[in-house]
Amino acid sequence: MDSLEKINADFATLFRDGRTLLDKGCGAVINGCREEAFRKFVDLGGIPFKKEEYSYLNLLPLFSRDYNVVLKYIRQEVDMNETFRCAVTNLQTNPVLTVNGWWFDENIEPEIPEEVVICSLREASVKYPDLLARHYNHYASAARNDGLVALNTAFAQDGIFVYVPDDVVMERPLQIINLLRANTGLMAFQRNLIILGKNARASVLVCDHTLSEQEFLVNNTTEVYLGPRARMEYYQVQNQHLGASQINSLFVSEHRNSVFESNLVTLYGGTIRNNMYVAMNEEGGECHLYGMYILDKNQIVDNFSYIDHIAPHCISNEHFKGVMDDASLANFSGCIRVRPDAQKTEAYQANNNLLLTDTARVNTKPQLVIDADDVKCSHGATVGQLDEEAMFYLRSRGIGLEEARMMMMFGFAHDIIQRVKLEPLRVEIDNLIDKRLRGELSKCHHCVMKCKK
């Protein structure tokens, strides 16, 4: 395994040598942030190692593999039929593709209200420099201690840009399909920016897939701005092969009476780290984060959330559930921060885990940091097994052991999935979960999954 120093030095070399390529084609706003971000990365000690936020996740093995880093767009053949795999029955979406973190140049023109902009981030940085200057990298700074977010800012070149102006409703959900395809191991950086003006509404569905069996490491940062009374639903389905690792950081900046709802479903993948930072900047904000992770083999999922109640009268609600099989590892770390004067805050957080084997592990760290007194905050965490009495009930009615277990696990997961507001999507995810629990998902995607035991 490479040492931390070597990994950090490699990044420094890459940053120095690749600077011209990095800057090429990107607007001044993106390029203007690089230098400072990289300095921050260095100041933070580079890749997080033995840091409190990453206490249960060792990133060194992940970063020690050999990856190519692509600093310019290389066209990949993508069969558009692949996207049908992500199609949701009875749900019309506007699909846009990214390949290895880059906007795919054959994306079909989405059917959207004409005021709405959906394009590549590079393009936006040249076309709408003012808009970017007002938002780009403003919210990611909430991750004060995370070198990986700084690294993303230093290296980001492309991703998705969405702008829904004031009072515009985007009826049809936007479906972002992130594909990975390469001939050798690949490290990719992706940067997304989603801006919803006041009263705007949108729902976004994100699917992550791998198309080739190489090892991938994606560092993906998404910033979301919600203007007053804006509403956004954000669904993410992570389904990649075991050699693909992801570091996702989501930053949401909420304003007066805005609502953010997120549902994160992790079905498959190597090492997945999800960072979620939500800042409740003005009164009346609401945020709901739900998550479901189903792990087996030697998968690792590490969910980290930080909900910052800056203004009074906001509500946040967080519920993550997971099922761990084989030698998998699940970490959950959630922090509710209530600043002084953020009175009348209501914040709830829960994390429930089912452990199926003795080789699987769970670490959970639900935290409350509260500096205002008139608040209602609670959190809970459990680790346990399927309820024996419920099992007995099912079996005494003639349901076999396996089937009873499936039903119970499905019910456990459905608790989260039922929060999905788009009905066709809910049905689809339920199906995926059912397949996943039966172990069929890896079978039917056999061609690309190459699950390594």
Next chain:
Amino acid sequence: MAKEQENIIQEVTGSEYKYGFVTNVETETIGKGLNEEVIRMISAKKEEPEWLLEFRLNAYRHWLTMKMPRWAKLDIPEIDYQDIVYYAAPKQKESKQWEDVDPELKATFDKLGIPLSEQMALSGIAVDAVMDSVSVKTTFKDTLAERGVIFCSFSEAVRNHPDLVRKYLGSVVPYRDNYFAALNSAVFSDGSFVYIPKGVRCPMELSTYFRINARNTGQFERTLIVAEDDAYVSYLEGCTAPQRDENQLHAAIVEIVVEKNAEVKYSTVQNWYPGDKEGKGGIYNFVTKRGICRGENAKLIWAQVETGSAITWKYPSTILKGDGSVSEFYSVAVTNNYQQADTGTKMIHIGNNTRSRIVSKGISAGYSSNSYRGKVKVVKTCRNARNYSQCDSLLLGDKCGAHTFPYLEIENSTAQVEHEATTSKIGEDQIFYCNQRGISTEDAVGLIIKGYAGDVLNKMPMEFAVEAQKLLQISLEGSVG
């Protein structure tokens, strides 16, 4: 009602620390500073055997390589370890007769309400009183000796029972454990030693009373409790210190060994001087307490009421090694003014069918910060472990903070671990309900806090529960946020 509430808060911040007096007794101290010479000097003063000096020196050398831990949610000012006196002892004659004890000392402990004189046998508690670096008096030694129970000061134990001390010292908290454990292992002065032989139920509660008196000193005591198979003991610990403008350091170690079927109950009422209203002065209380349930069905109970200290950094923990062993942790931590506390527990489940329970109640007022930090770990080979944790925080006032940092690390599928925590203030509806029934706001708050902390106070031995209850009333009577 708002006006009234304000008055009540005023009252809380205005309540005085009543143990802040200084005893005027001649004290023997050594110079400030810490080096190998000082350690040799302490060891020589206590006429310690060679192995113990070696233990101290090893610890000191290890300490030099360590850095002050900064992970706790505490704002600890830089501590100058060379500006502390590491040994201070009230001068007294060699005799162990009660009549020969310096009247000033007697008066001090009388004033603190500690029954040192055996005429005060009514209270039925054996007490070891420690002032600054040495043990002043241990009561009821003879009665206990009849049953084979050893209860004496640590120095005495080193002299009279060196084999036992050598066997157990550092076996639960090794000197490499953490920064303050290493410091304590290097310079510890005195403390209590308890040994309960096989099958003995200790006939009375044992208690140690710690008092810091001398200026500029640090107190580094060490407590070692060993309960052999089927033994039982209930041990209480209390602490106070004079009111001074500068901060004083208190870094103690408590080690507890519980063998098969034995039970140890360890209760603490910590009331070190917390500093004044502006946060000036007060004791830094950095303590490592750990017990091990070594044998099957061993049981260790921690009960603590933490009201004092400017800064508290303390995590009484249990290693549940024996199959079927049980540990419980009950804590009420109160912070007021500018006090800071980062306290909690660790439960390490190793043996099969081990159970643990954590009940932690935090109360913060003024500008204070009160954190619960706890860890529950179930190792891979441990089957059927069960843990339940409940951590509630009560906020009285809008300038204080209450934080919860639980860590659950589970590696076995048969484990059942639950954690829940809530943070809130006293509800206006609760107060209203009481008011309606003719209970004044102040009494209502008292009642609610009593109820809130009741789960923990009920676990304390009776004599302590009364003291703890009084303490709570003094620090928090009637405060509503």
